[in-house]
Amino acid sequence: MDPDRRIVDVEEVPDDSTLLFTVREGFDEKEVLLVRLADGIAAWRNYCPHWTDVRLDKGSGAEFRGGELVCTRHAATFEPGTGECSHGPCEGAYLEEVDVAVEDGAVYLTDDDYEFDHVGPKSDRDLSSGRIGFSGN
Numbered sequence: 470m471d472p473d474r475r476i477v478d479v480e481e482v483p484d485d486s487t488l489l490f491t492v493r494e495g496f497d498e499k500e501v502l503l504v505r506l507a508d509g510i511a512a513w514r515n516y517c518p519h520w521t522d523v524r525l526d527k528g529s530g531a532e533f534r535g536g537e538l539v540c541t542r543h544a545a546t547f548e549p550g551t552g553e554c555s556h557g558p559c560e561g562a563y564l565e566e567v568d569v570a571v572e573d574g575a576v577y578l579t580d581d582d583y584e585f586d587h588v589g590p591k592s593d594r595d596l597s598s599g600r601i602g603f604s605g606n
C-alpha cells in the first residue's frame with residue numbers, strides 16, 4: 470500500500486461513531502467518514518442524500534442509533550455497511566461510497582478518484598491559488 474494514502478490505524482475508528490478525514494479531488498477538498506463494521510471498515514462521503522449540504526459527521530463523530538448511522542437533521546438512518554437509507558425522507562437512497570482497504574492494521578484510501586489529504590474536517594484552504602484563504606472582515 471502507498472504510505473501517502475494511509476489514513477489511520479483501524480483501532481482509531483470508533484465502534485459507535487465515525488472518524489472524519491479529508492480527500493482532494495483536483496483543487497476541491499471533500500470529507501469522508503470511516504465506519505467500523507463487524508468485518509472491516511467502510512467509507513462514505515460526508516453528506517446526507519436528502520439535503521446534500523448537510524454533513525452527517527460535523528467534526529466530532531456522527532451519531533449512531535441501534536447500529537445505524539443517523540442524520541440528525543431529519544432523523545434519516547443508514548445501514549453502515551451498505552450506505553442505504555433504511556428509514557427517513559431519503560429512504561432507499563444511498564450514501565456515496567469511497568474505496569478504502571485495511572492492511573496490517575491500518576486503513577488506506579484506495580479510491581483512484583481522490584488523494585488523501587488529512588484526518589479531520591476540511592480546511593478553508595483555497596488550493597487553486599496556493600494561498601491560505603481567510604476573511605479579512
Ligand code: FES
Nearest residue numbers: 517519540543545
Ligand atoms: S438532511 Fe438528512 S435527513 Fe434530511
